[in-house]
Amino acid sequence: MLRVLKPSGTFILNIKEKVVNGECSTYVMELILAMHKQGWLWTEEFIWHKKNCYPGKWPNRFRDAWERLLQFNKNKKFNMYQEEVMVPMGDWAKTRLKKLSQTDRKRDESKVGSGFGKNISNWVGRDMAYPTNVLHLATECSNKKHSAAFPEGLPEWFIRLFTRENDTVLDPFMGSGTTNMVAKKMRRNSIGIELLPEYYEMVKSQLSSVDVYLLEPRVKPVVSASLNHRQVKSNQLKHTV
Numbered sequence: 001m002l003r004v005l006k007p008s009g010t011f012i013l014n015i016k017e018k019v020v021n022g023e024c025s026t027y028v029m030e031l032i033l034a035m036h037k038q039g040w041l042w043t044e045e046f047i048w049h050k051k052n053c054y055p056g057k058w059p060n061r062f063r064d065a066w067e068r069l070l071q072f073n074k075n076k077k078f079n080m081y082q083e084e085v086m087v088p089m090g091d092w093a094k095t096r097l098k099k100l101s102q103t104d105r106k107r108d109e110s111k112v113g114s115g116f117g118k119n120i121s122n123w124v125g126r127d128m129a130y131p132t133n134v135l136h137l138a139t140e141c142s143n144k145k146h147s148a149a150f151p152e153g154l155p156e157w158f159i160r161l162f163t164r165e166n167d168t169v170l171d172p173f174m175g176s177g178t179t180n181m182v183a184k185k186m187r188r189n190s191i192g193i194e195l196l197p198e199y200y201e202m203v204k205s206q207l208s209s210v211d212v213y214l215l216e217p218r219v220k221p222v223v224s225a226s227l228n229h230r231q232v233k234s235n236q237l238k239h240t241v
Protein backbone atom coordinates (compact mmCIF):
# COMPACT_ATOMS: atom_id res chain seq x y z
CA MET A 1 0.00 0.00 0.00
CA LEU A 2 2.83 2.39 0.83
CA ARG A 3 4.24 1.86 -2.65
CA VAL A 4 1.03 2.33 -4.63
CA LEU A 5 -0.86 4.98 -2.65
CA LYS A 6 -0.64 8.49 -4.08
CA PRO A 7 1.03 11.05 -1.79
CA SER A 8 -2.37 12.81 -1.47
CA GLY A 9 -4.28 9.56 -0.88
CA THR A 10 -5.58 7.85 2.25
CA PHE A 11 -5.41 4.26 3.45
CA ILE A 12 -8.35 3.15 5.61
CA LEU A 13 -7.78 -0.12 7.45
CA ASN A 14 -10.74 -1.93 9.02
CA ILE A 15 -9.32 -4.19 11.71
CA LYS A 16 -10.37 -5.43 15.13
CA GLU A 17 -8.42 -7.58 17.53
CA LYS A 18 -9.71 -11.02 18.47
CA VAL A 19 -10.22 -12.27 22.00
CA VAL A 20 -8.00 -15.29 22.59
CA ASN A 21 -8.28 -17.23 25.87
CA GLY A 22 -10.29 -14.43 27.41
CA GLU A 23 -7.73 -11.77 26.56
CA CYS A 24 -7.72 -9.15 23.79
CA SER A 25 -4.87 -9.71 21.35
CA THR A 26 -2.37 -6.87 20.94
CA TYR A 27 -1.78 -7.39 17.23
CA VAL A 28 -3.57 -4.20 16.16
CA MET A 29 -1.34 -2.13 18.44
CA GLU A 30 1.72 -3.95 17.11
CA LEU A 31 0.55 -3.38 13.54
CA ILE A 32 0.14 0.38 14.13
CA LEU A 33 3.67 0.57 15.53
CA ALA A 34 5.05 -1.48 12.61
CA MET A 35 3.28 0.74 10.07
CA HIS A 36 4.59 3.83 11.83
CA LYS A 37 8.11 2.44 11.50
CA GLN A 38 7.42 1.75 7.82
CA GLY A 39 6.77 5.46 7.30
CA TRP A 40 2.99 5.80 7.61
CA LEU A 41 1.39 8.64 9.55
CA TRP A 42 -1.40 7.38 11.79
CA THR A 43 -3.85 10.25 11.23
CA GLU A 44 -7.13 9.17 12.80
CA GLU A 45 -9.19 6.33 14.20
CA PHE A 46 -12.85 6.05 13.20
CA ILE A 47 -15.36 3.87 14.98
CA TRP A 48 -18.03 1.92 13.14
CA HIS A 49 -20.87 1.45 15.61
CA LYS A 50 -22.81 -1.65 14.52
CA LYS A 51 -26.36 -0.54 15.17
CA ASN A 52 -27.91 -4.01 14.81
CA CYS A 53 -25.41 -5.98 16.90
CA TYR A 54 -27.16 -9.16 18.05
CA PRO A 55 -27.89 -9.77 21.72
CA GLY A 56 -25.72 -12.09 23.79
CA LYS A 57 -24.31 -12.79 27.25
CA TRP A 58 -20.66 -13.47 28.08
CA PRO A 59 -19.18 -13.98 31.55
CA ASN A 60 -16.52 -11.27 31.35
CA ARG A 61 -17.55 -8.80 28.65
CA PHE A 62 -20.53 -7.24 26.90
CA ARG A 63 -21.48 -7.75 23.28
CA ASP A 64 -19.12 -6.27 20.78
CA ALA A 65 -20.87 -3.47 18.89
CA TRP A 66 -18.01 -1.64 17.16
CA GLU A 67 -15.10 -1.96 14.80
CA ARG A 68 -12.26 0.42 14.17
CA LEU A 69 -11.14 1.96 10.94
CA LEU A 70 -7.61 3.27 11.13
CA GLN A 71 -6.64 6.11 8.83
CA PHE A 72 -3.07 6.19 7.55
CA ASN A 73 -1.48 8.78 5.28
CA LYS A 74 1.87 9.35 3.65
CA ASN A 75 1.75 13.11 4.26
CA LYS A 76 0.13 15.50 6.70
CA LYS A 77 -1.59 17.15 3.73
CA PHE A 78 -3.93 14.81 1.88
CA ASN A 79 -7.17 15.08 -0.13
CA MET A 80 -10.17 15.35 2.19
CA TYR A 81 -13.53 16.63 0.97
CA GLN A 82 -15.21 17.33 4.31
CA GLU A 83 -18.25 19.09 2.81
CA GLU A 84 -19.22 15.80 1.11
CA VAL A 85 -20.11 14.13 4.41
CA MET A 86 -21.81 16.95 6.30
CA VAL A 87 -24.81 16.05 8.44
CA PRO A 88 -27.89 18.02 9.57
CA MET A 89 -27.21 20.09 12.71
CA GLY A 90 -29.95 18.25 14.60
CA ASP A 91 -32.48 19.44 17.16
CA TRP A 92 -29.88 20.02 19.87
CA ALA A 93 -28.76 23.15 18.04
CA LYS A 94 -32.16 24.82 18.53
CA THR A 95 -31.77 24.81 22.32
CA ARG A 96 -27.96 24.77 22.69
CA LEU A 97 -27.31 27.70 20.35
CA LYS A 98 -30.17 29.80 21.77
CA LYS A 99 -28.38 30.76 24.98
CA LEU A 100 -24.65 31.25 24.45
CA SER A 101 -22.30 31.83 27.37
CA GLN A 102 -19.21 34.07 27.17
CA THR A 103 -17.08 30.92 26.63
CA ASP A 104 -19.30 29.88 23.72
CA ARG A 105 -18.55 33.17 21.93
CA LYS A 106 -14.77 32.76 21.75
CA ARG A 107 -12.43 29.94 20.83
CA ASP A 108 -12.35 27.59 23.81
CA GLU A 109 -9.16 25.55 23.83
CA SER A 110 -9.35 21.92 24.87
CA LYS A 111 -8.85 21.43 28.63
CA VAL A 112 -6.91 18.20 28.01
CA GLY A 113 -4.38 19.89 25.74
CA SER A 114 -5.43 18.00 22.60
CA GLY A 115 -5.06 21.15 20.50
CA PHE A 116 -8.71 20.98 19.48
CA GLY A 117 -10.60 24.18 20.31
CA LYS A 118 -14.16 25.20 19.51
CA ASN A 119 -16.19 28.38 19.11
CA ILE A 120 -19.82 27.32 19.45
CA SER A 121 -21.15 30.70 18.24
CA ASN A 122 -19.73 29.98 14.74
CA TRP A 123 -22.53 27.44 14.25
CA VAL A 124 -25.47 29.78 14.88
CA GLY A 125 -27.79 29.88 11.87
CA ARG A 126 -26.25 26.89 10.10
CA ASP A 127 -28.22 23.84 8.93
CA MET A 128 -25.34 21.44 8.43
CA ALA A 129 -22.42 20.39 10.64
CA TYR A 130 -19.32 18.27 10.11
CA PRO A 131 -19.80 14.70 11.34
CA THR A 132 -18.03 13.01 14.23
CA ASN A 133 -15.54 10.19 13.82
CA VAL A 134 -18.19 7.63 14.82
CA LEU A 135 -20.26 6.03 12.04
CA HIS A 136 -23.56 4.46 13.03
CA LEU A 137 -24.34 1.73 10.47
CA ALA A 138 -26.06 -1.65 10.60
CA THR A 139 -24.25 -4.75 9.30
CA GLU A 140 -25.62 -6.21 6.03
CA CYS A 141 -24.27 -9.74 5.59
CA SER A 142 -27.44 -11.70 4.88
CA ASN A 143 -27.55 -11.46 1.07
CA LYS A 144 -23.86 -10.80 0.33
CA LYS A 145 -22.53 -14.41 0.10
CA HIS A 146 -19.68 -13.37 2.38
CA SER A 147 -19.67 -13.62 6.16
CA ALA A 148 -17.77 -10.36 6.70
CA ALA A 149 -19.18 -8.07 4.01
CA PHE A 150 -19.21 -4.34 4.65
CA PRO A 151 -22.48 -2.43 4.75
CA GLU A 152 -22.38 -0.33 1.57
CA GLY A 153 -22.56 2.87 3.64
CA LEU A 154 -19.13 2.19 5.12
CA PRO A 155 -16.93 2.31 1.99
CA GLU A 156 -19.30 4.92 0.55
CA TRP A 157 -18.62 7.37 3.39
CA PHE A 158 -14.85 7.05 3.08
CA ILE A 159 -14.87 7.15 -0.73
CA ARG A 160 -16.98 10.32 -0.55
CA LEU A 161 -14.66 11.87 2.02
CA PHE A 162 -11.31 11.06 0.42
CA THR A 163 -11.88 10.78 -3.33
CA ARG A 164 -13.42 12.53 -6.31
CA GLU A 165 -15.04 11.07 -9.44
CA ASN A 166 -12.54 9.19 -11.64
CA ASP A 167 -10.11 8.68 -8.73
CA THR A 168 -9.04 5.09 -8.05
CA VAL A 169 -10.00 3.02 -5.00
CA LEU A 170 -8.08 -0.15 -4.13
CA ASP A 171 -9.42 -2.83 -1.78
CA PRO A 172 -6.67 -5.41 -1.14
CA PHE A 173 -9.14 -7.65 0.77
CA MET A 174 -11.98 -7.55 -1.73
CA GLY A 175 -14.21 -10.36 -0.42
CA SER A 176 -17.66 -9.95 -1.98
CA GLY A 177 -16.52 -6.73 -3.65
CA THR A 178 -18.66 -4.24 -1.70
CA THR A 179 -16.01 -1.53 -2.02
CA ASN A 180 -15.73 -2.08 -5.78
CA MET A 181 -19.50 -2.08 -6.32
CA VAL A 182 -19.88 1.13 -4.33
CA ALA A 183 -16.91 2.73 -6.11
CA LYS A 184 -18.55 1.89 -9.42
CA LYS A 185 -21.84 3.50 -8.38
CA MET A 186 -19.87 6.58 -7.31
CA ARG A 187 -18.02 6.74 -10.64
CA ARG A 188 -14.62 5.94 -9.20
CA ASN A 189 -12.23 3.46 -10.79
CA SER A 190 -11.53 0.50 -8.54
CA ILE A 191 -9.18 -2.43 -8.12
CA GLY A 192 -9.91 -5.46 -5.96
CA ILE A 193 -7.43 -8.08 -4.74
CA GLU A 194 -8.73 -11.36 -3.32
CA LEU A 195 -7.04 -14.54 -2.13
CA LEU A 196 -9.94 -16.93 -2.74
CA PRO A 197 -10.85 -17.66 -6.38
CA GLU A 198 -14.55 -18.20 -5.54
CA TYR A 199 -14.92 -14.61 -4.35
CA TYR A 200 -12.97 -13.33 -7.36
CA GLU A 201 -15.30 -15.28 -9.72
CA MET A 202 -18.38 -14.10 -7.85
CA VAL A 203 -17.41 -10.42 -8.05
CA LYS A 204 -16.35 -10.77 -11.66
CA SER A 205 -19.73 -12.26 -12.60
CA GLN A 206 -21.52 -9.40 -10.84
CA LEU A 207 -19.68 -6.65 -12.66
CA SER A 208 -21.04 -5.51 -16.02
CA SER A 209 -19.10 -6.03 -19.24
CA VAL A 210 -17.70 -2.49 -19.14
CA ASP A 211 -16.23 -3.15 -15.71
CA VAL A 212 -14.75 -6.46 -16.84
CA TYR A 213 -13.18 -4.61 -19.73
CA LEU A 214 -11.58 -2.29 -17.18
CA LEU A 215 -10.19 -5.18 -15.12
CA GLU A 216 -8.99 -7.40 -17.98
CA PRO A 217 -5.93 -6.74 -20.16
CA ARG A 218 -6.83 -4.05 -22.66
CA VAL A 219 -8.91 -5.22 -25.64
CA LYS A 220 -10.23 -3.07 -28.46
CA PRO A 221 -13.52 -1.48 -27.33
CA VAL A 222 -16.46 -2.04 -29.71
CA VAL A 223 -17.11 1.59 -30.61
CA SER A 224 -17.02 3.64 -33.75
CA ALA A 225 -13.47 3.98 -35.04
CA SER A 226 -14.01 7.71 -35.43
CA LEU A 227 -14.24 8.30 -31.65
CA ASN A 228 -11.16 9.74 -29.98
CA HIS A 229 -9.95 8.58 -26.55
CA ARG A 230 -12.02 11.15 -24.67
CA GLN A 231 -15.16 10.18 -26.59
CA VAL A 232 -14.54 6.47 -25.97
CA LYS A 233 -14.19 7.19 -22.26
CA SER A 234 -17.40 9.20 -22.11
CA ASN A 235 -19.15 6.46 -24.05
CA GLN A 236 -18.01 3.91 -21.46
CA LEU A 237 -19.16 6.14 -18.61
CA LYS A 238 -22.62 6.40 -20.14
CA HIS A 239 -22.85 2.61 -20.02
CA THR A 240 -21.84 2.39 -16.37
CA VAL A 241 -24.67 4.66 -15.12
Ligand SMILES: C[S@@+](CC[C@H](N)C(=O)[O-])C[C@H]1O[C@@H](n2cnc3c(N)ncnc32)[C@H](O)[C@@H]1O
Pocket residue numbers: 146148149150172173174175176177178179193194195196199
Ligand atom coordinates in the same frame (compact mmCIF):
# COMPACT_ATOMS: atom_id res chain seq x y z
C1 LIG B 1 -13.10 -9.42 5.94
S1 LIG B 1 -13.15 -10.01 4.35
C2 LIG B 1 -13.52 -8.58 3.40
C3 LIG B 1 -14.96 -8.50 3.03
C4 LIG B 1 -15.28 -7.31 2.14
N1 LIG B 1 -15.03 -6.06 2.81
C5 LIG B 1 -16.72 -7.38 1.67
O1 LIG B 1 -17.46 -6.40 1.79
O2 LIG B 1 -17.11 -8.44 1.20
C6 LIG B 1 -11.47 -10.26 3.97
C7 LIG B 1 -11.23 -10.90 2.63
O3 LIG B 1 -9.83 -10.81 2.36
C8 LIG B 1 -9.39 -12.03 1.77
N2 LIG B 1 -7.95 -12.14 2.05
C9 LIG B 1 -7.35 -12.55 3.19
N3 LIG B 1 -6.01 -12.49 3.07
C10 LIG B 1 -5.76 -12.00 1.85
C11 LIG B 1 -4.57 -11.68 1.15
N4 LIG B 1 -3.37 -11.87 1.69
N5 LIG B 1 -4.66 -11.18 -0.10
C12 LIG B 1 -5.87 -10.98 -0.67
N6 LIG B 1 -7.05 -11.26 -0.05
C13 LIG B 1 -6.98 -11.76 1.19
C14 LIG B 1 -10.25 -13.10 2.39
O4 LIG B 1 -10.36 -14.22 1.55
C15 LIG B 1 -11.60 -12.36 2.56
O5 LIG B 1 -12.47 -12.59 1.49
